[in-house]
Amino acid sequence: MVLRTIERIPLEGKRVFIRVDFNVPMDEYGTITDTTRIENAAPTITYAVERGAKVIVASHLGRPKGKVDRRYSLSPVARQLPGILGKPVAMAEDCIGQRVAEKIDGMKEGDILLLENLRFHPGEEANDASFSRELASLADVYINDAFGAAHRAHASIEGITRYMDVVGAGFLMKKEIDCLERGTAANPERPSIMILGGAKVSDKIGIIGHLLNEVNTLLIGGGMAYTFLKAGGVKVGKSLVEADQVDQALRTVSEANRKGVKFLLPIDHVVGDRFDPKATKKVVPNGGIPSEWVAMDIGPKTVKIFLDEIREAKTIVWNGPMGVFEMEAFAQGTISIAKAIAQSKAFSIVGGGDTVAAVKMAGVADRISHISTGGGAVLEFLEGKSLPGIEALRERREER
Numbered sequence: 001m002v003l004r005t006i007e008r009i010p011l012e013g014k015r016v017f018i019r020v021d022f023n024v025p026m027d028e029y030g031t032i033t034d035t036t037r038i039e040n041a042a043p044t045i046t047y048a049v050e051r052g053a054k055v056i057v058a059s060h061l062g063r064p065k066g067k068v069d070r071r072y073s074l075s076p077v078a079r080q081l082p083g084i085l086g087k088p089v090a091m092a093e094d095c096i097g098q099r100v101a102e103k104i105d106g107m108k109e110g111d112i113l114l115l116e117n118l119r120f121h122p123g124e125e126a127n128d129a130s131f132s133r134e135l136a137s138l139a140d141v142y143i144n145d146a147f148g149a150a151h152r153a154h155a156s157i158e159g160i161t162r163y164m165d166v167v168g169a170g171f172l173m174k175k176e177i178d179c180l181e182r183g184t185a186a187n188p189e190r191p192s193i194m195i196l197g198g199a200k201v202s203d204k205i206g207i208i209g210h211l212l213n214e215v216n217t218l219l220i221g222g223g224m225a226y227t228f229l230k231a232g233g234v235k236v237g238k239s240l241v242e243a244d245q246v247d248q249a250l251r252t253v254s255e256a257n258r259k260g261v262k263f264l265l266p267i268d269h270v271v272g273d274r275f276d277p278k279a280t281k282k283v284v285p286n287g288g289i290p291s292e293w294v295a296m297d298i299g300p301k302t303v304k305i306f307l308d309e310i311r312e313a314k315t316i317v318w319n320g321p322m323g324v325f326e327m328e329a330f331a332q333g334t335i336s337i338a339k340a341i342a343q344s345k346a347f348s349i350v351g352g353g354d355t356v357a358a359v360k361m362a363g364v365a366d367r368i369s370h371i372s373t374g375g376g377a378v379l380e381f382l383e384g385k386s387l388p389g390i391e392a393l394r395e396r397r398e399e400r
């Protein structure tokens with residue numbers, strides 16, 4: 001998909017509204033615990049500053065539910081930004097209104113103004129037209145660099161683009177779309193494998209359905225594997241099963257077979273006598289999960305089979321851990337997969353908060369081709385859904 005990117009838009013002297021994803025994790029004292037999201041947006045902001053734009057930066061943070069709630073103020077971000085950008089940053093007390101407009105009027109080329117949390121106004125999540133128009137009135141150019149929020153039809157993502165003449169994608173947005181498209185393209189470099197794990201089948205079964213034509217092999221681990229195993233008549237004890245997904249799981253497996261896609265489920269398991277980091281654990285083959293025990297990780301034989309597939313692959317997309325990796329005793333399967341992907345020469349994409357955390361835990365984040373910043377946005381992209389934030393940029397491009 002060709003999008004107009006920031007590089008193709010004249011910015012000098014223009015008021016440029018950049019929608020970023022500064023929805024950073026914070027501890028109970030309001031201290032930011034991970035600044036990755038801020039760092040990811042820095043290239044677009046810096047580029048606009050260097051081109052002599054008046055840079056207006058806007059984001060949501062948490063779920064203040066349309067009301068001003070100081071716990072969700074972006075001021076901690078405003079304090080971190082100058083250190084990351086190497087430039088001073090002013091903060092507005094709101095994201096719309098007379099006083100914000102006056103602040104923007106007083107901006108000089110190269111100045112940066114961070115607006116307060118967009119979600120302090122109910123109009124943001126409601127994609128309200130008058131709120132969208134108010135946001136649009138603040139700027140001449142709209143740039144969306146918030147891939148992590150691109151699946152939301154919110155005012156600062158979708159509504160605003162209806163009232164702007166010039167809209168485009170920032171560098172992060174562009175990179176996300178290019179990489180995800182490369183990983184899921186109609187004809188990816190083959191063998192192409194998709195590794196899915198995590199807790200919920202219902203979250204991911206749509207992805208399997210959408211990508212069956214694009215992948216040669218599916219490797220399924222994590223809690224979601226047990227719904228498939230149960231569907232196949234394997235005894236899974238007290239392991240995670242989504243009973244209402246069993247039929248769909250069966251249909252998915254037979255469709256994969258029909259299309260000649262290799263569909264690999266775990267053949268052995270690390271099980272615990274309870275769902276607990278200190279549980280007694282043992283390795284059992286399929287059929288050997290005791291009725292009161294819980295499968296918490298893929299077993300060593302499964303790891304070996306998965307690793308053989310990963311070594312051969314040219315394209316790898318991974319979403320969802322192979323086990324309860326937050327508990328050290330059950331992290332081995334996930335860590336092994338992360339390391340194997342890092343060692344492979346394939347074009348590799350890792351998406352989803354937990355999976356990214358696992359890759360960092362394994363110490364191999366810098367050897368993955370693309371680590372996606374999106375959670376829900378990645379899932380929807382992989383499912384083939386159209387994302388409002390991306391569509392809004394594309395439609396505008398085609399109108400011109």
Ligand code: AMP
Pocket residue numbers: 197198199200203221222223224240295296297319320321322323324325326352354
């Ligand atoms: P998701 O958000 O669907 O990707 O799920 C991630 C979560 O799945 C992590 O918190 C893991 O602890 C959890 N998970 C992975 N494997 C299992 C398992 N076998 N049983 C229960 N939870 C699991």
